[in-house]
Structure formats: C-alpha cells, structure tokens
Amino acid sequence: MAKDPTQTYFAGTERDRAAFEAGIKLGAIVHQFVGTPVTEGTAAALERAMEASTRLQPLVEDIRVRIDRERLRAHGPYGYASLTEDLFDIEVVVRAGPSRAVGVLRFVPELDYPLMYLKEIGGPTEP
Amino acid sequence: MAKDPTQTYFAGTERDRAAFEAGIKLGAIVHQFVGTPVTEGTAAALERAMEASTRLQPLVEDIRVRIDRERLRAHGPYGYASLTEDLFDIEVVVRAGPSRAVGVLRFVPELDYPLMYLKEIGGPTEP
Amino acid sequence: MAKDPTQTYFAGTERDRAAFEAGIKLGAIVHQFVGTPVTEGTAAALERAMEASTRLQPLVEDIRVRIDRERLRAHGPYGYASLTEDLFDIEVVVRAGPSRAVGVLRFVPELDYPLMYLKEIGGPTEP
C-alpha cells in the first residue's frame, strides 16, 4: 500500500486500525440500508449495491453481503419486506499494512441479536 | 387493479392518493439512500437497487433513478463521493385507478435546492 | 403564505400539492430514522428530533411522531430495539394555500402492514 495520508491521524498500531475499519464498514452498511423495501426478487440487486458501496471505502480488501432469504418474510397487501438488521449476513475483510481483520454481522439465534464481531484478526501488536 | 384492501383507510379521491403516493416514493428514496458511498463506477448498481426497491411499493407504475455524473465529485484520499440529495434525478409514475401522478426530484439551480414536484397529475377530481 | 418560488414547477392544484407534500414527509421520516437504536428511555428524544427535522420542510403546519411503546421490544444482550416501520405512529398536517392534507402512518394489524394514508384532505379541486 502506498503511504496513506490519513496515517498520521491514527493512534495505535495497524492492527488496531484494521479492527477499527472493519467496525466502521459493518456499522455503515447496516445503518445505511436498513429499511429498504426488499423481496427475494430484488435481494440480489441490493446485495450488489451494498458490496459496491463498501468496496469504495478505506482499506477494504473483500466484502460479501447476503440477505437471508430464509428469514425474509414478505407481508402486507403489497407483498414485500423491509430490510432489518437480522436479515444481514456480512463478511468484510480489511487490510492495514501487515494486519488483516475479518468482521462479521450475522443474526445469532442464541443471543436473539444481530451480532457484529471480529471473526479473525491478525498482525503485529507493536507499531 | 384488484380492489385494494387499503382503500377504505383513505380520505379523498384516487387523484389525491396518486399525488400522495408519488410524494412517499420520493421522500423514501432520498432519505433511504443519501449518504451511500458512490463513484461513477458504482452509480449504475446503486440506481438499479433504488429502482428495484421502489417498484415493490404501492401503486408504482414506473420509476427511473439517475445519479448526476456531472455533479458527482469524488474527493478525499480514497476518491469517492457520498450520495447527496442534489445528485438525484428521479421520475416516478404512480397510478391509482384512473388517476396518474408523475413526481420528480431534481436539483434546480435557480432555487439552489433539490426540488420534489408534481410534473403531471391527472384524473377525476370527484370520487 | 408569501408567494412560493417553487410554485411554477408544479402541475395540478394546491390540493394535489398538499397530498404530495404529506406523502413526502412520511416517506422521509420513516426511511431516515428506521434502524435507529431505541428504548423506552430514549424514545422521547428521538420523537422530538424527528418532529424538529420535519417542521423544517416545505408546507408543514403540524407534525406529531410517536414511537409505540407497547410494540417496542428490547432484546438481545444489550437490551435495546431498532426502530422499525411498524413502531411509528405519525400524523403530519400540510397546508398549500386553502388546501390542507393530513397524512398518517400507523401499523394496521388487519393488514399486517404499516400503512401510510390520507386521513383528511380538503380544499378546491380547481386551480
């Protein structure tokens, strides 16, 4: 990676930044797109748009967004659903120098909660 | 159109409803998608997702969403923009029985304002 | 009302515009704020912010936003909810010249749907 002009603003290590940036991406996707009308027929277009917008952001190496068709329940007289947090299944990979973080959002039934967590994090803990 | 089960909730005429529903769609698109990271390269995917989500909603006959590439200005160290209200160019056609409304959102330079307006509205003014 | 410089852009009557603007406000509130974390303790602050932002918009005469505490269900390990469309109870009053429209959003159990509808609409049907 070419020298990033934002680097001087950051405290901590590149590993810290990788974790931080993974969090940003998950928070951003969810709160940007929650509430969008969706059906099985339109889910793929929405997934592509969410992935494309995420790829533009700092340090994203890979992003996969899935809307859970099993949990998606069209309802009401017009037969569509609104995208809710529990329908997301996201995995985002962020790289900062030698460090890499994999952030996940998925609904965890045991917690009754759409959990964002670090699935993997690696790299030096010293600057 | 088959009898719409929501009809009994509405005051006014089908023409009133057509105008009302056109407004809903414009308000919804803008406030759902404003803030999404975008570039010339991702604008088309986002336009498709916005159109697809709008088509699911009540009484939409047609919808066209364009992001103004001329006004789109990538900036900052990562070279993307955030979708703002003044970048939208939307035309939505709504039909309620014999009535039809065409709602538009576009930036109007003379007003320095992204204006939502009724471009066309027709149909009986009596129930 | 002083002459509104946007008026020349509008097709139809002031009554059409009142209906259209009422729709915009409902679509905007919902798609702006859906997804916001909320509990009984924070609902009032959010209601005030939603009302304040709506009052700024064209032709709004009155606005009341309530989050349904009965339907609000805190869940997950951190004990909060996300604002969803079915939790809204909104009434917005719009005036365009002699015409007045009252738009409502509320969850209608019989429809299993958060319905936006015109509760009242009045004024001349001729320009």
Added chain:
Amino acid sequence: MAKDPTQTYFAGTERDRAAFEAGIKLGAIVHQFVGTPVTEGTAAALERAMEASTRLQPLVEDIRVRIDRERLRAHGPYGYASLTEDLFDIEVVVRAGPSRAVGVLRFVPELDYPLMYLKEIGGPTEP
C-alpha cells in the same frame, strides 16, 4: 463488566474489540443520520438523539456528537440544510475490559475528507 455473552464469538483481544466497536459506532451514527434536515435551531435536538441512540449500544462509555454550526449552510427557498458527513464532530469512548478506544469523526480540511480515526487506544495487546 459482567461476563459478556457475546465474548465467545470474538477473535483477538479486548483491545481489538475496543477498536472494532469504536468503528461500528462511528459508521452507524453517520449512515443513520446523514440526510436529516437541520438548522441551527434544531441541531441540539438532533445531537441529543444521536447521543442517546449511541449510548444504548455495546460497550459505549461516553459519546459526544456536535454538528458544526460554522459549516452548516441553510439554503434553498425553505432555509434549511441536510446533514452531511462533513458537518459531524464526534468523539466516542468504548471500553472492553481493561482496554479503551477513543474514536473520532471530524472533517479534516487538508484531506478534504470527513475522517474517522482512532484518537487513543490503550490496553494489553495479549489476551
């Protein structure tokens, strides 16, 4: 803090989590509230609502949200602005066990970019 039931899902250290959670909060605030109509007169109510909704989320110790009145430019015939990313000035403090992260969002003129960064990060780098 009582044992957090989400802990078993997390890779890495509590420091990694603190950085990650700080990122989530910044991404969430921005993409939830960008686009909201705002003036100097309504900015305070919106700031309070943004802070209240953030305090509900996991591991937040403190949050301060300011809308930059200097940059806020009401415009158009109705005299209000839309909240954009460059108007935010946010500082969020997250604690995970002995680790603490301070995340900031502010517009950085030299970068022409609203930068999210870790202002402080501390705590053990070993589990």
